[in-house]
Amino acid sequence: MKGIFITFEGIDGCGKTTQAELLEIQLKQERRNIVLVREPGGTVISEQIRSIILDKNHNEMDPITETILLAASRAQLTEEIIIPNVESGNIVISDRYTDSTLAYQGFGRGLDITWLKNINKFATKDTDPDITILVDIPVEVAISRMEGKSFDRMEIEGNEFLKRVRKGYLHLAQDYSDRFIVVDGMKSIHEIQTQIWKSISKVITSNWIID
Ligand code: ADP
Ligand code: TYD
Numbered sequence: 249m250k251g252i253f254i255t256f257e258g259i260d261g262c263g264k265t266t267q268a269e270l271l272e273i274q275l276k277q278e279r280r281n282i283v284l285v286r287e288p289g290g291t292v293i294s295e296q297i298r299s300i301i302l303d304k305n306h307n308e309m310d311p312i313t314e315t316i317l318l319a320a321s322r323a324q325l326t327e328e329i330i331i332p333n334v335e336s337g338n339i340v341i342s343d344r345y346t347d348s349t350l351a352y353q354g355f356g357r358g359l360d361i362t363w364l365k366n367i368n369k370f371a372t373k374d375t376d377p378d379i380t381i382l383v384d385i386p387v388e389v390a391i392s393r394m395e396g397k398s399f400d401r402m403e404i405e406g407n408e409f410l411k412r413v414r415k416g417y418l419h420l421a422q423d424y425s426d427r428f429i430v431v432d433g434m435k436s437i438h439e440i441q442t443q444i445w446k447s448i449s450k451v452i453t454s455n456w457i458i459d
Pocket of ligand 1: 258259261262263264265267268320393394431434435436437440
């Protein structure tokens with residue numbers, strides 16, 4: 249039986265890491281084999297690339313350099329973790345994946361979307377998520393949730409940048425409505441968790457047999 253590949257997406261501070269971790273716990277209780285990874289990162293090599301991308305001293309980084317580093321991190325994660333686990337029948341949850349590049353580098357930075365889709369395809373050997381949970385939240389709320397945290401190179405971009413990214417995500421959710429599930433990030437952690445579980449278990453039972 250093929251496994252399932254689930255991704256979490258949304259602007260910084262939307263609450264997706266909280267939900268990805270809760271889903272991991274819940275699926276483990278169902279005795280499913282789960283692998284939770286994050287992007288950029290998730291392997292030794294990809295975590296090293298992550299530190300180059302997010303280092304706030306690298307403010308001269310060109311958006312194309314940024315994109316290619318993200319793709320390199322993703323290629324390694326996909327080949328080393330995602331493909332083998334999904335092929336072995338496991339559930340892989342990734343905190344961000346290809347849609348982050350379309351939203352941040354495409355809608356946020358203004359790079360060409362078709363070009364970004366091609367680099368995503370190349371880096372992932374055409375691996376698409378089965379389900380993508382978009383945690384949608386207004387930018388101001390997300391920023392207020394990050395108060396007190398030291399900001400990385402992406403997080404210092406500010407409100408207008410994140411507004412374009414949020415809008416981009418909502419576009420992607422329409423374009424790929426077959427795999428996107430949009431949840432309201434303003435609800436409580438527990439309410440969101442319940443909504444995600446309802447949607448996920450529906451998709452899982454209609455496509456895969458749960459033992
Ligand atoms: P992200 O991974 O999207 O950056 P996190 O899951 O790390 O977001 O959450 C950012 C902060 O917001 C954390 O302090 C977390 O506890 C809090 N948080 C997450 N979800 C909610 C929610 N639904 N309501 C209020 N606060 C939340
Ligand atoms: P991280 O701390 O993991 O995200 P979050 O703050 O949402 O928990 O930081 C990852 C940052 O990298 C985040 O600001 C989004 C950005 N990013 C891109 O710009 N493009 C991408 O393709 C990916 C995967 C991440």
